[in-house]
Amino acid sequence: MNGAHDMGGMDGFGPINPEPDEPVFHGEWEKRVFAMTVATGFLGHWNIDMGRQAREQVDPAEYLRSSYYEKWLQGLETLLVEKGLITAEELAARKAEMAGGAP
Amino acid sequence: MPKLTADNVEDILRKGDSARLPDKVSAKFEPGQQVVVRNLNPLGHTRAPRYIRGKTGIIDRDHGVMIFPDTHAAGTGKSPQHVYSVRFEAAEVWGPDSMFPGRRGAIYIDLWDDYLDRA
Amino acid sequence: MPSEHSHDHDHSEVPSDLALRVKALESLLVEKGLVDPAALEILIDTYETKVGPRNGAKVVAHAWSDPDYKARLLADGSKAIAEFGFDGRQGKDIVVVENTEQVHNMVVCTLCSCYPWPVLGLPPVWYKASPYRARAVRDPVGVLKDFGVTLPEDVEIRVWDSTAELRYLVLPQRPAGTEGLSEADLAELVTRDSMIGTGLAKQPGAGGTP
Structure with a gap:
């Protein structure tokens, strides 16, 4: 699809700004998203190309605004729901429960 | 595919997973041949970037037979076919003045048989 | 939140909300038996502490030493x-x-973040972010300038866009004046960026860069 991910040759994003002494992960949540994405890939419900496709389907404005692991998280949630491994309702309920449980 | 557990994870990561396929499929092109990238705009997944569609390049090398992502993502099969590194001169892609001013430059992109036509 | 932002570190959600969203997802996946928490820890540890650009540096140093x-x-x-x-x-x-x-190679993945994990580990943020993915194929001279690299005009630039499952590693040029160095000392000169092609290998005695 002609999505926001296909960005080779686009102008206007500004300079590259490499981060000196960059850590492998920025915060615990990135580690979890990385590990969950790799691990669930082995469940056999989708292949690597379906995984890429799920990330490409993130809304274009959202795609460009998000950090890379945010895109991974969005893609992972999409796949898990699409394949019926979890439901969006379950996820929302769990989030509400955990937000309430840890004020 | 096994579920990833504490016992098998290191082994599985080490083993990796190649997109290479054992299928005997003949190559449509050989190194040195001129090709043009098809003007494909599928609604599904594809790995032919927009900036290269319709451009002419030269087959640099043949990487062998691999999974075709367009059908693999759609769940309709692996469509085994050859993948090549294709060399595109900078001026062919971005016009004579817009890139690499004053020097030789090229972009190499990995493309499958189904993305290419003989130029 | 101030309105200023940088594209590569921007988050569409505040971090605490994101952290909660991730925790909720993990707790659900563990409860359903879809992921093994111990396997997740090993995965994280592998790429945080074991697999990284020091691997690639050893390969490069060996290639410099052994024709x-x-x-x-x-x-x-x-x-x-x-x-x-x-x-x-x-x-x-x-x-x-x-x-x-005569030739300088540089690697990018314009469509996502393809990167040779076994030799370089996981990619840095800038490699996966829009500015690099968009510009590497169009303005590699400008990109190199962002990294403080200027190449002589007669050097041909080749940009490799990793669109398939091939993964590219750049073998940087061996710096001059390193004839007597051991492989271990040579490996210290091989930076991550020199193996992506956005940098050059360090000169002996120079300071640390990625």
Whole structure:
């Protein structure tokens, strides 16, 4: 699809700004998203190309605004729901429960 | 595919997973041949970037037979076919003045048989 | 939140909300038996502490020291790299491209973030962010300038866009004046960026850069 991910040759994003002494992960949540994405890939419900496709389907404005692991998280949630491994309702309920449980 | 557990994870990561396929499929092109990238705009997944569609390049090398992502993502099969590194001169892609001013430059992109036509 | 932002570190959600969303997802997946928490820890530890650009630096230093190895590396990257025991995910089909006096190679993945994990580890944020992915194929001279690299005008630039499952590793040029150095000392000169092609290998005695 002609999505926001296909960005080779686009102008206007500004300079590259490499981060000196960059850590492998920025915060615990990135580690979890990385590990969950790799691990669930082995469940056999989708292949690597379906995984890429799920990330490409993130809304274009959202795609460009998000950090890379945010895109991974969005893609992972999409796949898990699409394949019926979890439901969006379950996820929302769990989030509400955990937000309430840890004020 | 096994579920990833504490016992098998290191082994599985080490083993990796190649997109290479054992299928005997003949190559449509050989190194040195001129090709043009098809003007494909599928609604599904594809790995032919927009900036290269319709451009002419030269087959640099043949990487062998691999999974075709367009059908693999759609769940309709692996469509085994050859993948090549294709060399595109900078001026062919971005016009004579817009890139690499004053020097030789090229972009190499990995493309499958189904993305290419003989130029 | 102030309105200023940088594209590569921007988050569409505040971090605490994101952290909660991730925790909720993990708790659900663990409860359903879809992920093994111990396997997640090993995965994280592997790429945080074990697999990284020091692997690639060893390969490069060896190629600089041993012409036969260099020939094997350029002929079949994955096979020669596996001689070091570096193998696996996102690196089954590694192609090594050599920088010379005439040619400078640079690697990008314009469509996502393809990167040779077994030799470089996980990619830095800038490699996965829009500015690099958009500009590397269009303005590599400007990109190199962002990294403080200026190449002589007669050097041809080749940008490799990793659109398939091949993974590219740049074999940087060996710096001058390093004839007497051991492989271990040479490996210290090989930066991550020099193996992506956005940098050059360090000169002996120079300070630390990625």
